[in-house]
Amino acid sequence: MTAALAPSRRVVNFRHPAVALVTALVVFYLVFPLLVTIPISFNSVRRVGFPPKGFSLQWYDEFFGISDPAGSRWLPAAFLSIQIAVATSVLSTVLGGLAAIPVARAQFRGKNVIQTLLLLPLVLPVIVLAVGIFLLYIPLGLLGSPMGIVFGHSVLAIPYVTLIVAATLKNFDERLEWAALSLGASRARTLWSVTIPIVRPGIMAGALFAFLTSFDELLIALFVSGTRAVTLPRLLWDFLRTEASPVIAVVSVLLTLFSVIVVGLIALVQRDRK
Amino acid sequence: MTTIESTAATTTLVAATVERPPPRKPKRAYRRDSRLLILPALLFQIAFFFVPLYYVAKQSLFDPGFTTEHYREVFTNPLYRKVLFQTLRLAVMVTTISVLLGYPVAYFIARARPLVAGIALLGVLVPLWTSLLARTYSFQVLYGREGFANDILMRLGLIDEPLPLMFNTFTAVSGMTHALLPFVILPCVAVMRGIDPSLANAAKSLGASPWKAFRHVYFPLTKPGLVTSVILTFILALGFFVTPVILGGVSEFTIAGLIQLQMQKTLNWGLGGALSITLLAFTAVIVYLYQRRYGLDKLLAGGR
Numbered sequence: 001m002t003a004a005l006a007p008s009r010r011v012v013n014f015r016h017p018a019v020a021l022v023t024a025l026v027v028f029y030l031v032f033p034l035l036v037t038i039p040i041s042f043n044s045v046r047r048v049g050f051p052p053k054g055f056s057l058q059w060y061d062e063f064f065g066i067s068d069p070a071g072s073r074w075l076p077a078a079f080l081s082i083q084i085a086v087a088t089s090v091l092s093t094v095l096g097g098l099a100a101i102p103v104a105r106a107q108f109r110g111k112n113v114i115q116t117l118l119l120l121p122l123v124l125p126v127i128v129l130a131v132g133i134f135l136l137y138i139p140l141g142l143l144g145s146p147m148g149i150v151f152g153h154s155v156l157a158i159p160y161v162t163l164i165v166a167a168t169l170k171n172f173d174e175r176l177e178w179a180a181l182s183l184g185a186s187r188a189r190t191l192w193s194v195t196i197p198i199v200r201p202g203i204m205a206g207a208l209f210a211f212l213t214s215f216d217e218l219l220i221a222l223f224v225s226g227t228r229a230v231t232l233p234r235l236l237w238d239f240l241r242t243e244a245s246p247v248i249a250v251v252s253v254l255l256t257l258f259s260v261i262v263v264g265l266i267a268l269v270q271r272d273r274k
Numbered sequence: 275m276t277t278i279e280s281t282a283a284t285t286t287l288v289a290a291t292v293e294r295p296p297p298r299k300p301k302r303a304y305r306r307d308s309r310l311l312i313l314p315a316l317l318f319q320i321a322f323f324f325v326p327l328y329y330v331a332k333q334s335l336f337d338p339g340f341t342t343e344h345y346r347e348v349f350t351n352p353l354y355r356k357v358l359f360q361t362l363r364l365a366v367m368v369t370t371i372s373v374l375l376g377y378p379v380a381y382f383i384a385r386a387r388p389l390v391a392g393i394a395l396l397g398v399l400v401p402l403w404t405s406l407l408a409r410t411y412s413f414q415v416l417y418g419r420e421g422f423a424n425d426i427l428m429r430l431g432l433i434d435e436p437l438p439l440m441f442n443t444f445t446a447v448s449g450m451t452h453a454l455l456p457f458v459i460l461p462c463v464a465v466m467r468g469i470d471p472s473l474a475n476a477a478k479s480l481g482a483s484p485w486k487a488f489r490h491v492y493f494p495l496t497k498p499g500l501v502t503s504v505i506l507t508f509i510l511a512l513g514f515f516v517t518p519v520i521l522g523g524v525s526e527f528t529i530a531g532l533i534q535l536q537m538q539k540t541l542n543w544g545l546g547g548a549l550s551i552t553l554l555a556f557t558a559v560i561v562y563l564y565q566r567r568y569g570l571d572k573l574l575a576g577g578r
Contacts, residue, residue: 018378019378019381019382020382022375022378022379022382023378023379023382023383023394026375026376026379026455027379027394027397027398029452030397030398030401030452030455030456031397031400031401033401033409033412033413033415033416033452034400034401034404034408034409034412036412036415036416036422037408037411037412037415040415047420048414048415048418048420049418049419049420049421049425050415050420050421050422050424050425050426051425094314095314095315095318096315098311098312098314098315099311099312099314099315099316101308101311102308102309102310102311102312103312105308106308106309106312108309111309114312114316115570115571116565116570117316117319117324118312118315118316118319119570119571120323120561120570121319121323123509123557123561123570124513124554124557124558124561125509125512125513125530125553125554125557126513126515127513127515127530127533127534127550127553128327128330128513128533128550128551128553128554129323129326129327131326131330131533131537131546131547131550132323132325132326132327132328132329132330132550133322133326134537135326135329135330135333135543135547136322136325136326136329151322152322154318154322155318155319155322155323158315158318158319162315163571212403216405216406216407218406218407218515218516219515219534222534222538223537223538233405233407236405236407236408236411237407237516240407240410240411240414240520241520248411249411249415251408252405252407252408252409252411252412255404255405255407255408256400256404256405256408258405259400259403259404259405260400262403263396263399263400263403
């Protein structure tokens with residue numbers, strides 16, 4: 001986003017109003033659907049339709065389970081999703097971050113092949129991976145286990161972390177490391193006290209990415225979760241397929257709000273990087 | 275489908291880094307032994323990515339003895355052929371529309387004043403980072419029988435009865451385009467920002483019309499971004515699950531939905547496996563062709 005927000009050289013004379021018009025329409029098309037769920041979430045009747053009737057907070061109440069003695073159905077799912085996303089983020093940041101070092105720097109035979117193998121999970125269809133994970137987990141007994149979901153999500157998250165951290169490492173002046181090494185620091189010490197602090201923004205971006213990848217992942221959860229490990233996307237999916245309750249609008253509004261906060265955070269991190 | 279979201283954001287992050295001249299060659303030993311650090315990730319991916327793919331292939335070919343029956347079924351059963359064809363058709367439509375709409379937007383963002391470009395980019399990034407399920411739901415609210423679109427049209431007196439906007443190709447294309455537009459816009463912006471605008475200006479000062487300068491100078495320079503967008507959008511559209519299933523109304527709207535149906539409802543795992551391998555093969559061929567020419571890391575870094 002740094003480069004994206006940075007000023008660019010302009011050529012004034014082959015801009016065209018049509019280009020600006022298309023842009024305005026496309027951005028409207030991208031943003032507007034996110035807003036239509038807001039009035040529905042305050043609907044006072046159990047119906048998803050326009051125009052909404054009245055104003056009520058009952059669907060927010062249902063989401064948080066405030067006046068329901070049985071408690072919320074949504075909060076435990078959201079909680080589980082956060083736990084799985086944090087675990088995925090930690091696991092994939094460690095594995096993906098370590099792999100980024102040779103990807104960015106080392107020269108060895110077969111590097112291209114290995115690199116391609118590492119990145120492949122990003123471009124092949126997730127549904128196929130989900131089916132494979134499901135078949136693998138039957139003999140392993142991992143179906144219905146949150147750990148099983150974490151492993152599946154990490155497959156998708158590791159390549160991102162590797163890419164992002166490797167991109168940061170490529171901009172990093174290796175001479176700082178040689179300086180530490182020549183002054184007697186061990187390899188591990190150099191990594192911990194010199195390399196990691198300098199590439200920290202990349203590592204943080206990678207970790208955030210891994211978190212979000214997991215937090216919104218449906219397919220692997222759909223195949224692994226069973227009835228015991230129901231994540232937020234999985235519960236949302238079940239509702240979307242069967243009910244037309246405005247509580248879904250509440251979840252949508254809260255998730256959109258969440259993404260606005262995340263984009264804001266990333267913008268801040270990127271600004272610090274400058 | 276998270277892949278979709280995150281890939282584009284990687285695109286922005288990776289594209290954001292500025293190339294620096296490489297430092298002097300370091301000590302060879304240090305370079306060489308860092309390669310061991312790739313092992314943990316590689317072993318993990320072998321265990322949880324390549325082994326699962328092997329299981330899918332095995333499931334599709336053994337039932338319990340070796341058989342090609344499932345593949346024969348995939349390619350001869352009219353229903354499955356229809357789904358395969360429909361998936362390809364959807365992917366072509368969505369890719370075409372996304373590129374036609376996304377390219378001018380990228381061009382605008384690459385050229386606009388920083389503030390304007392920043393606002394437009396936020397309009398691309400916030401939806402991209404929003405849960406795909408939430409966005410898909412928004413389209414249900416938009417196009418439903420009592421949805422926003424029908425409400426507005428009826429109030430304006432343009433229609434008397436609500437239009438059946440949901441559960442058809444139009445809705446699916448609309449939702450998928452919404453989800454995939456950022457994958458065209460972001461790589462194209464990254465490439466366009468790297469183009470020296472004085473090149474097109476030079477062409478014009480030599481007498482080329484603005485259109486000619488664009489067609490023969492600017493456009494060819496944006497090709498890497500364009501190719502990347504097309505490939506990325508197409509392979510993501512091929513494997514798309516959430517949006518076409520919810521907005522198309524039936525599971526067997528695309529291959530991905532059909533696979534899920536076979537695995538979890540019909541419990542015909544052999545067929546589910548064969549369909550999975552078919553989808554994988556389609557995608558792999560496209561990725562392979564791209565990889566040979568440009569390299570896979572380029573695909574994810576937005577063509578640079």
